[in-house]
Amino acid sequence: MSPRTTSDQVARHGWPQALATVLGALVAMGVVAALGLWAAGATDLPDNAFPRVVAATLVTAVGGTIKLSGNAGELAQTQAGLTVIPLSVTLVGVVVIAAGFLRPLRRRAVMGAAELAGWAGRVAVVWLAALLALAFAARQTFSIDLGEGAIEDLGDLFGVAPKLGFTTDVPLTVFFGLLWLAGVLVLALLVSRGAPLPARLLRFQESVRPAAYAMVVLLLTYVAVGVVIALVVAATRGHAAETMAVILLGMPNLVWLALTIGLGATWNGQVAGPFGLPMPHVLDEVLRTEDVSALNLSTLSQHDGRVWWLLVVDAVLLLAAAFVMAARSPARMRAWQHAVRMAVALTLTVLMICLVCRVSAHYGLSILVFGDLGGGLSGKLLLTPEVWPALGLAALWGLATGFLGGLLARRVRRRGVVDVDGRR
Incomplete structure (x- = not known):
């Protein structure tokens, strides 16, 4: 045709x-x-x-x-x-x-x-x-x-x-x-x-497409892992309806938040009144305070030491994403080039997460002569990132995993020029 x-x-x-x-x-x-x-x-x-x-x-x-x-x-x-x-x-x-x-x-x-x-x-x-x-x-x-x-x-x-x-x-x-x-x-x-x-954009596909693909795979993998964990928790601890609500409405909100926390990023938040974070419960414990609290690996580990596994999961999945990116790139690219591209891609991905995962919800009712009635008639839920430190950490992680991923992908048959005694 x-x-x-x-x-x-x-x-x-x-x-x-x-x-x-x-x-x-x-x-x-x-x-x-x-x-x-x-x-x-x-x-x-x-x-x-x-x-x-x-x-x-x-x-x-x-x-x-x-x-x-x-x-x-x-x-x-x-x-x-x-x-x-x-x-x-x-x-x-x-x-x-x-x-x-x-x-x-x-x-x-x-x-x-x-x-x-x-x-x-x-x-x-x-x-x-x-x-x-x-x-x-x-x-x-x-x-x-x-x-x-x-x-x-x-x-x-x-x-x-x-x-x-x-x-x-x-x-x-x-x-x-x-x-x-x-x-x-x-x-x-x-x-x-x-x-x-378009023909004018073809020269960018070798540098942009592998990195974009790797980031999408990374984000979808986190969602898949989150769904599996949620289903296991529902099967072993009950609360099936609440778990399904989280999966169908806000699973990426939670797992992509976990991705940034595993990188070392900090989110600030507060929970008051009937609002709450449905899963995991440790988030609600950290944020349900009178003042705005910091949400990071340090504060979470004070309530549940298993959160340090987020660091390990991030390291493994980011290295896998960097390998995928390098394997889909032309063979002529050097390890340092993979590192730079992975850093840029991961920084943009974390910026996207910081923009779309923030939460702000409040409701209050007061009778003027008595003030805020409190109780079930008022509530607050706030969750915002510290953006610039998160982007800096993403760049560092991207440089490290991109370089290692480029080295690991050297033995994989890929498209492009392979320098062997000056021949293709």
């Missing part, structure tokens, strides 16, 4: 394929989100709010913004905010969209920039329509039960009927949702060895 024939097929079938790609991603993400929220007990929400909560989960999974609002009457006030990305749902969307985007590009060595942009543009147009539909579907208001006893009496006395609602910031959702899609499409082109590139 000639390149022109393949190009014509892509152009003729582009819109149906773009629609199938986006709908496939939304269905897959929606199923994962719905099952995760069901396991977390969200089906008990009032006013048939479950579908809208699923829509809100999809919005946050692709970088959209959800705004929380509260109302508690004239003599009371509420404050609420939420910043968290359900990365399990995100990961499913990334895989499905990347596969759908790359499918019509198979068996192509080179593709013109205009043709590639046209195919990406079709996906973006359909994705934009989907974002708008999700943005207008993700809005709901809940009534907050004050419970029984003195708090309920105070609510009746002062006419306090607290409500909490959420809506979507449509402009920000569209902006970040399209930015998210662009990142997914670029990543798909970088990771896939067989995906075509």
